[in-house]
Amino acid sequence: MHTQINCSGHLLSLEKPIVMGILNVTRDSFFDGGRYTTQEAVVDRAGQLLDEGAAIIDVGAVSTRPNAADIPEEQELTVIRDTVQLLHRQFPGAPISVDTWRASVAKVAVENGASIINDISGGTFDEAMIPLVGALQVPYCLTHTPAKPDVMQTQTHYQDLIADMLSFFGQQIEKLRQHHAHDILIDPGFGFGKTLEQNYTILKNLEAFQTFGLPILVGVSRKSMIYKLLQTSPQEALNGTTAVHTLALTHGADILRVHDVRMAMETIHIFDFYHHV
16 A cells, blocks of 8 residues: 655655644635635634644535535635745645546646645546546545535435445546556545445445555544434544544544544544554
8 A cells, every 4th residue: 555645756755644624714614604714714724633643634515415506616716826925835745635526627726736635426427537646646535426516415326335436436536547647545425425334335345445455534523424323413523533533443444534633643642552562
């Protein structure tokens, strides 16, 4: 398995699990929409994520929650460009990931300091994305999502959930390698076109995705697979998130994408100590 990824010359070790901190510069994200819409709020939030131990800052300007509406390309591009420029200036050593499925946005983000592309569509919403990843030679988070956010929860029917996902990843990895992409991360896409039960089936079978020999990224933070099961809300889902993070680490997760960095880092620290004591 790859033990490091190259983020614009900054080698990020995956010898032990790391944390990707979420920075949503959106107004309608399911948990923190509207909180980080000024430059001061963005810088403060990014500083907090890094101080608490995040190895990567993941910036998104479009909500990808189920049933989310899309925003115009030009709007996303402008917000991402300005945010990435600001973060790259304020935190020049911090790897910045851009959460987008649009190749045009990803290109501008990388040109302005981002060093990872996090595409929820796994290259299926924009045919220009996979060639771009190869051309830019940046790490790419390949996520399984069967359809765009506004309709993805109508696309939860699989012949065999894990087998179908493995087939998808195999096909997309081959396309990426044809374009000489490197440092590919696999994200099963928890909550994206999956029922509550399917999310836990994926969690239980997370090791199956290690067959590709690539790092596995897990994004479950405060998602509905937690708060709907517990009959609470995203705001009350931190304890449940920690429980799921522990299970994910046990089943082979290498990167946790989270809202609450300090709690995730504590989970990793305990998990790591337990395995080395």
